[in-house]
Amino acid sequence: MADLLREPVEYAVAVERYLAAAGIGVESRRVYRIALAGWAWALADRPVPSGAGRRRAQPPVLPLALLDDPRTPGRLGAHFAARSARARTANRELSALRGALAWWRAQGWLRTDPTAGLAPAALPGDAPAALTPDQVAAVLALAAPLRDQVCWHLVYESNASIERLLALDVGDIDVSGRRGRGRADGLRWGSGAARLLPLLLVSRAGGPLLLTDRRAPAGTPTVDRCPLTGRGRLSYRRAAELFTAATGALDPAGRGWTLRQLRLAGTARRTSPQR
Known part of the structure; x- marks a missing residue:
């Protein structure tokens, strides 16, 4: 438990700490890990590799503290806008990042929420409605x-x-x-x-x-x-x-x-x- 609570330096290590504490199944952890790794490219202000190249590419190694950088909200916003054509996927990725950010802030590892200004991407008109x-x-x-x-x-x-x-x-x-x-x-x-x-x-x-x-x-x-x-x-x-x-x-x-x-x-x- 002491290792879990110790503040990590690297973003990727913080991701693993969050997933270990999130109480989700193995398959869900795999999906969340992919989504959170994708945000590393935005944090580094680099385009996300596409196609088969993305599966082979290693996300950049970054300090977790970069999420508190004043330039980070703009980078995340540009990344999210570029992916919003696939609204459901983009929204799932945003939800994954927000869940991780909330946990990291609760540990005292971050001070700010760089996604605060982001609104979910609009879904297609045939998005399912809530049951009555x-x-x-x-x-x-x-x-x-x-x-x-x-x-x-x-x-x-x-x-x-x-x-x-x-x-x-x-x-x-x-x-x-x-x-x-x-x-x-x-x-x-x-x-x-x-x-x-x-x-x-x-x-x-x-x-x-x-x-x-x-x-x-x-x-x-x-x-x-x-x-x-x-x-x-x-x-x-x-x-x-x-x-x-x-x-x-x-x-x-x-x-x-x-x-x-x-x-x-x-x-x-x-x-x-x-x-």
């Missing part, structure tokens, strides 16, 4: 497996990213307090998840909270495998597929809805004026 309250009620009333019901209630009630929820372990759950503990400190959920979680955790002593239906493939990291059943951690892709398939009959278009639409509905509920 009636649609949410229909989703949460579905006769779905207990694991899926817990997942959906957490997505709707917690305001946490879906990646963070899928990275939860049994030990991260304080059932009586309706909250996360340890690395999940700060996570809260509502009465729906609070009612279902004790049922899901019966006879569960450890391992991932949300599991696949089958045993994990050989080579799966121990952290992503249930020590009792050998089943693996539920992935984002599989969780999304299950939700879309389950909601196909509810969607007037017949396509099914997305977990992101469910999360947006929860955000809208929390931010709407109270009557």
